[in-house]
Amino acid sequence: MTKTTHTVNFTLNGEKKTFGTRPDEKLLTLLRREGYRGTKYGCGQGTCGACTVLVDGRATYACLLYAMQAEGRTVRTIESVGTFDKPGEFQKELVAAGAVQCGYCIPGMVMSATALMETEEVFEDEIVKEYMDGNLCRCTGYEKIWVALRKTLDRQASAPAKRAGKKSSSKGSKK
Amino acid sequence: MKLSEFTRPDTLAAARRTLRELGPKGMVLAGGTALHFMQGKTPVTAVDITGLGLSYIKQKGNFFVIGAATPLSDIQRYRGPRWAMHEICRRISTHQIRNVSTIGGNIARVFPWADLPVVLLAMDARMVVYSGKEKEIPADEYFSSQPARLFRGGDLLTAVKIPVLKAHHGFGSVKVTRNAAAFSLATIAALLELKDGVIKSARVAAGSAIPFPQRLKPVEAALVGKEAVTAVFKEAAAAAGTAAKWVGGEGMSADYIRELAEVSIVDALERAAEFARGRAE
Ligand SMILES: Cc1cc2nc3c(=O)[nH]c(=O)nc-3n(C[C@H](O)[C@H](O)[C@H](O)COP(=O)(O)OP(=O)(O)OC[C@H]3O[C@@H](n4cnc5c(N)ncnc54)[C@H](O)[C@@H]3O)c2cc1C
Numbered sequence: 001m002t003k004t005t006h007t008v009n010f011t012l013n014g015e016k017k018t019f020g021t022r023p024d025e026k027l028l029t030l031l032r033r034e035g036y037r038g039t040k041y042g043c044g045q046g047t048c049g050a051c052t053v054l055v056d057g058r059a060t061y062a063c064l065l066y067a068m069q070a071e072g073r074t075v076r077t078i079e080s081v082g083t084f085d086k087p088g089e090f091q092k093e094l095v096a097a098g099a100v101q102c103g104y105c106i107p108g109m110v111m112s113a114t115a116l117m118e119t120e121e122v123f124e125d126e127i128v129k130e131y132m133d134g135n136l137c138r139c140t141g142y143e144k145i146w147v148a149l150r151k152t153l154d155r156q157a158s159a160p161a162k163r164a165g166k167k168s169s170s171k172g173s174k175k
Numbered sequence: 176m177k178l179s180e181f182t183r184p185d186t187l188a189a190a191r192r193t194l195r196e197l198g199p200k201g202m203v204l205a206g207g208t209a210l211h212f213m214q215g216k217t218p219v220t221a222v223d224i225t226g227l228g229l230s231y232i233k234q235k236g237n238f239f240v241i242g243a244a245t246p247l248s249d250i251q252r253y254r255g256p257r258w259a260m261h262e263i264c265r266r267i268s269t270h271q272i273r274n275v276s277t278i279g280g281n282i283a284r285v286f287p288w289a290d291l292p293v294v295l296l297a298m299d300a301r302m303v304v305y306s307g308k309e310k311e312i313p314a315d316e317y318f319s320s321q322p323a324r325l326f327r328g329g330d331l332l333t334a335v336k337i338p339v340l341k342a343h344h345g346f347g348s349v350k351v352t353r354n355a356a357a358f359s360l361a362t363i364a365a366l367l368e369l370k371d372g373v374i375k376s377a378r379v380a381a382g383s384a385i386p387f388p389q390r391l392k393p394v395e396a397a398l399v400g401k402e403a404v405t406a407v408f409k410e411a412a413a414a415a416g417t418a419a420k421w422v423g424g425e426g427m428s429a430d431y432i433r434e435l436a437e438v439s440i441v442d443a444l445e446r447a448a449e450f451a452r453g454r455a456e
Pocket residue numbers: 045046047064202203204205206207208209210211224243244266267268269272275276277278279280281282283284288289290291326330331332333356357358359
């Protein structure tokens with residue numbers, strides 16, 4: 001990239017960061033330049049979902065966001081969800097289901113699913129489809145991705161101990 | 176659109192001042208999703224309006240007031256009495272786009288395929304424009320030509336006011352696409368007021384298949400005073416040909432698109448009538 005002229009500050013995967021940038025640099029370009037290569041460049045125009053990251057918890061296309069728009073926000077990339085050695089729950093299910101072919105769409109899929117799991121409590125098909133409607137896969141035909149996601153969601157929904165635990169912590173403190 | 180500078184004013188007055196100073200070298204940025212596709216030779220300064228407290232939805236008397244910088248996903252999630260805006264928002268693009276693009280960005284500069292202008296025309300919404308003070312512009316006037324004309328001097332859209340649907344009023348919208356996230360082939364929205372099964376008033380608007388969103392007045396005229404039944408809807412929809420200039424595209428002829436619109440008009444009217452009846456008591 002040509003010389004940076006501006007700086008932008010945001011929390012990236014839990015760490016406060018400052019980056020050099022330019023007013024028309026895309027967040028996607030900045031992230032990949034800084035080594036966060038799990039976020040993919042597919043179409044560059046908001047139609048494929050390969051570049052999906054979470055901004056303040058919401059799934060967003062990094063190719064349609066200027067880096068400057070991230071100022072003061074919380075950004076999460078696929079690197080925060082899992083690694084090769086320690087994959088996240090949905091990532092494990094994707095592998096188990098044989099749902100990954102070329103793999104290019106997968107980081108985006110995982111980020112959309114992360115937004116879903118961290119925002120919603122009830123995972124009806126209608127809601128799940130809504131969260132996942134911005135991610136295209138050109139290899140798999142979606143079936144196995146859906147199976148892997150459904151498994152992950154069903155497990156999360158039927159984990160009462162963990163969920164109740166979350167809630168009871170505030171109740172508990174009142175005692 | 177090339178951005179040479181990026182500013183984040185913290186008050187509405189400061190944003191307007193900056194935009195006035197910059198003139199054609201300034202550009203409001205809300206979600207910014209449309210900016211990436213806009214052609215322009217001269218670089219501009221982006222004036223980010225997302226820090227001005229313009230993201231909210233509230234019911235105030237007979238209106239729902241939606242802040243101009245409210246993302247479409249919030250409008251889709253919101254629920255209020257006889258609320259009808261969520262359906263069309265769910266049908267716009269994808270989850271990721273809806274999370275970022277705003278109601279203001281959709282209607283401050285209207286692209287031919289934009290869906291919200293169609294709905295806001297049918298709903299008789301009012302746009303609030305800030306020019307040092309706030310002024311309300313009714314939808315018919317606001318969408319009479321490209322609304323960007325209103326913002327050239329640095330003025331800003333601050334809110335959209337949508338009338339709360341009264342009893343016996345019903346709303347329906349239809350967006351026809353080739354696949355779920357595609358741009359619309361035809362978008363139709365209809366507002367009906369019924370009295371004892373008879374149509375007392377009607378507003379029907381179309382977009383996408385025509386050069387610019389507009390009301391279909393001959394269709395509306397063919398509805399008023401008649402019974403709210405399918406045969407009447409079909410007869411009224413047949414007036415669509417005289418109401419607007421239908422444009423073909425994507426391998427479809429203008430006649431085909433007009434027929435698509437006619438079918439969609441009937442569907443939108445059926446939905447509006449059902450809404451009006453279902454919630455009349
Ligand atoms: C892949 C894709 C698919 C899409 N599909 C659809 C679709 O099917 N239907 C549909 O309706 N839309 C669709 N959109 C359009 C999308 O809704 C627009 O990009 C969006 O409405 C623009 O909103 P924004 O907040 O991002 O606006 P911005 O990009 O920030 O701004 C858009 C324009 O409006 C001006 N502006 C913004 N806010 C204000 C304000 N408050 N006052 C004055 N001027 C203002 C800006 O200066 C700019 O000229 C799609 C977009 C993409 C990228």
